Amino acid sequence: MQHIAKEGRCFVISVSDFPADYPPFTQGHHDRNPEGEPWKKEDILNHGGSCVISPLGTFIAEPVWDKEEIIYATLKLSDLAEARMDFDPVGSYARPDIFVNKKRGANVTFD
Numbered sequence: 001m002q003h004i005a006k007e008g009r010c011f012v013i014s015v016s017d018f019p020a021d022y023p024p025f026t027q028g029h030h031d032r033n034p035e036g037e038p039w040k041k042e043d044i045l046n047h048g049g050s051c052v053i054s055p056l057g058t059f060i061a062e063p064v065w066d067k068e069e070i071i072y073a074t075l076k077l078s079d080l081a082e083a084r085m086d087f088d089p090v091g092s093y094a095r096p097d098i099f100v101n102k103k104r105g106a107n108v109t110f111d
Contacts, residue, residue, distance in 0.1 A: 006057035009083040011075055018048035018068055055083035 005012040052061040052073040061073040 001051065002053055002057040002059075005053040005055055009055045009080065009087045011055060011060075011080075012053040014049065014051050014053070014063075016046060016049045018046060018066065055079050 001012050001014045004010075047065050048067065049063040049065060050069075050071055051059055051063040052071060052075075054060050056079070060075070061071045064071060
């Protein structure tokens with residue numbers, strides 16, 4: 001999730017489920033996995049991990065694992081402008097020593 005925030009220079013609110021009655025996959029045998037064995041912690045497919053991430057990829061609210069919890073975070077919208085100051089999605093102006101267009105451009109005319 002951090003890479004999504006950093007690439008898009010946006011806040012990311014990642015919501016992952018971890019219900020209290022997790023995991024009742026087999027009907028009629030909620031206490032057993034498909035092989036008939038009792039559920040173990042290793043059988044859980046999703047351990048949660050809900051979090052809030054800043055436009056620069058740092059956690060505003062750390063991920064929550066293996067429990068249900070409501071996450072609160074204060075977003076500073078000024079972080080968006082700051083993060084976009086160095087945003088260069090295609091690399092066209094971040095390396096002027098490498099990306100130099102020396103081709104003479106044609107004039108543009110409008111009729």
